[in-house]
Amino acid sequence: MPALDPLLQPTRFEWGCATSSFQIEGASTADGKVPSIWDTFCAEPGRIKDASDGRVACDHYHRFADDVRLIAELGFKHYRFSIAWPRITTSNNRLNVAGMDFYKRLLDALDQHGITPNATLFHWDLPAHLEGGWLNRDTAYRFAEYTELVARHLGDRLPRVATLNEPWCSAFLGHDLGVFAPGVQNRAQSLVAAHHLMLAHGLGLQAWRSVQAQTSLGIVLNPELCDPLTDRPEDVQAARLAEWERNDCFLNPLFGREWPDALLEQIGELNAARRDGDLAICAQPLDFMGLNYYTRSIARAPVTVNDAQRGYTFVAPTAPKRLTDIGWEIYPEGLTRVVQNLQAQWPLPPLWITENGAADNTGLAHGAVDDGMRCDYLLAHFEQVAGLIRNGADIRGYYVWSLMDNFEWAHGYSQRFGIVHVDFHTQKRTPKRSALMLQKLLRE
Numbered sequence: 001m002p003a004l005d006p007l008l009q010p011t012r013f014e015w016g017c018a019t020s021s022f023q024i025e026g027a028s029t030a031d032g033k034v035p036s037i038w039d040t041f042c043a044e045p046g047r048i049k050d051a052s053d054g055r056v057a058c059d060h061y062h063r064f065a066d067d068v069r070l071i072a073e074l075g076f077k078h079y080r081f082s083i084a085w086p087r088i089t090t091s092n093n094r095l096n097v098a099g100m101d102f103y104k105r106l107l108d109a110l111d112q113h114g115i116t117p118n119a120t121l122f123h124w125d126l127p128a129h130l131e132g133g134w135l136n137r138d139t140a141y142r143f144a145e146y147t148e149l150v151a152r153h154l155g156d157r158l159p160r161v162a163t164l165n166e167p168w169c170s171a172f173l174g175h176d177l178g179v180f181a182p183g184v185q186n187r188a189q190s191l192v193a194a195h196h197l198m199l200a201h202g203l204g205l206q207a208w209r210s211v212q213a214q215t216s217l218g219i220v221l222n223p224e225l226c227d228p229l230t231d232r233p234e235d236v237q238a239a240r241l242a243e244w245e246r247n248d249c250f251l252n253p254l255f256g257r258e259w260p261d262a263l264l265e266q267i268g269e270l271n272a273a274r275r276d277g278d279l280a281i282c283a284q285p286l287d288f289m290g291l292n293y294y295t296r297s298i299a300r301a302p303v304t305v306n307d308a309q310r311g312y313t314f315v316a317p318t319a320p321k322r323l324t325d326i327g328w329e330i331y332p333e334g335l336t337r338v339v340q341n342l343q344a345q346w347p348l349p350p351l352w353i354t355e356n357g358a359a360d361n362t363g364l365a366h367g368a369v370d371d372g373m374r375c376d377y378l379l380a381h382f383e384q385v386a387g388l389i390r391n392g393a394d395i396r397g398y399y400v401w402s403l404m405d406n407f408e409w410a411h412g413y414s415q416r417f418g419i420v421h422v423d424f425h426t427q428k429r430t431p432k433r434s435a436l437m438l439q440k441l442l443r444e
């Protein structure tokens with residue numbers, strides 16, 4: 001039976017599980033919730049692989065009390081979740097009391113079970129009525145107002161808060177590749193969105209701190225580790241461009257640094273969207289940074305016209321590489337490499353691994369789910385975390401993605417990331433072997 005490295009013992013290291021609002025809550029019109037861009041995106045034919053949506057999801061909105069009990073039973077003392085902006089504000093950006101009350105009830109339940117909340121303010125479910133979304137600079141100011149509202153109503157109960165989750169996905173999957181909401185395909189605009197997201201982050205931190213000075217504040221990123229397909233200079237350059245987009249585009253502003261020239265060239269005339277003084281707003285002091293890690297990428301010199309605009313083409317991993325069920329390479333060493341890479345370039349605050357996990361679609365058999373691949377995946381990544389800490393990295397905690405199977409964005413319900421199985425017809429929860437393994441590890 002595996003054991004936890006002494007450096008990861010729960011007495012000195014924070015263990016949690018993670019979810020996000022749109023992926024689990026359902027109740028998409030309950031108690032005055034207004035539509036998010038993911039509600040409208042799901043309604044467009046062809047956007048979601050299994051033509052599903054988030055209207056019911058895990059019905060967590062109604063089942064949160066049982067879900068919190070389950071988190072406690074599994075032995076987690078920390079829970080990362082996100083607050084749905086369109087649930088707690090109205091269509092004219094005022095407080096929606098009923099929506100806010102849901103999070104108060106959730107916090108009460110966590111409190112009763114001795115679980116510390118770790119909240120994210122924006123995990124992609126942008127209110128659909130905000131005109132232009134992240135392409136409109138005003139959205140950054142609306143985000144600051146929303147942040148202030150959460151700080152006023154929940155701030156004294158939230159010890160740690162992240163502004164954005166993976167702004168790269170909102171910016172580039174949403175506005176360049178167009179596979180995430182709002183489904184735009186425009187390279188230069190994706191860079192505008194990235195800038196407005198970072199501006200929102202900075203304005204949000206200012207707004208929160210003006211209300212609640214004690215909260216530990218940060219952001220959650222998914223930095224890239226991108227290896228070139230070959231050592232030909234054009235492939236090496238392509239891999240570097242992919243990393244600039246994924247890392248420098250977000251980390252540079254956080255530390256008051258300009259974007260690399262290659263990104264400035266790609267934004268072209270739209271660079272006017274970035275105004276004097278913006279960099280200083282983005283570079284608010286950070287109390288922590290959350291890192292999400294799943295896999296690495298392999299890039300080669302661009303092959304299509306669209307790829308030429310972004311400067312690289314990703315190469316899908318093939319056998320004999322080990323893949324999870326979503327097709328991502330299992331590459332635990334990448335976690336060490338990516339953290340070391342960031343440490344070498346930016347003055348990082350304390351780190352939390354805020355997401356790590358695998359799509360393992362093993363189903364129920366005789367009332368149990370034997371997700372051995374996920375167990376191996378998790379254990380291999382725990383080892384990397386311990387190794388990093390041993391070598392001096394300041395990593396304070398680890399959150400498994402995800403507590404339960406849920407709405408996996410453009411994949412709908414076809415990919416299962418949960419350590420708890422969800423039967424989406426009955427909403428029955430069944431802890432998988434991975435959950436039982438974690439329960440045992442955390443108890444010892």
Ligand code: GCO
Nearest residue numbers: 020165166292355401408417
């Ligand atoms: C993320 C996402 C999750 C995904 C997970 C698996 O932040 O990337 O938070 O929502 O479900 O990454 O793709």
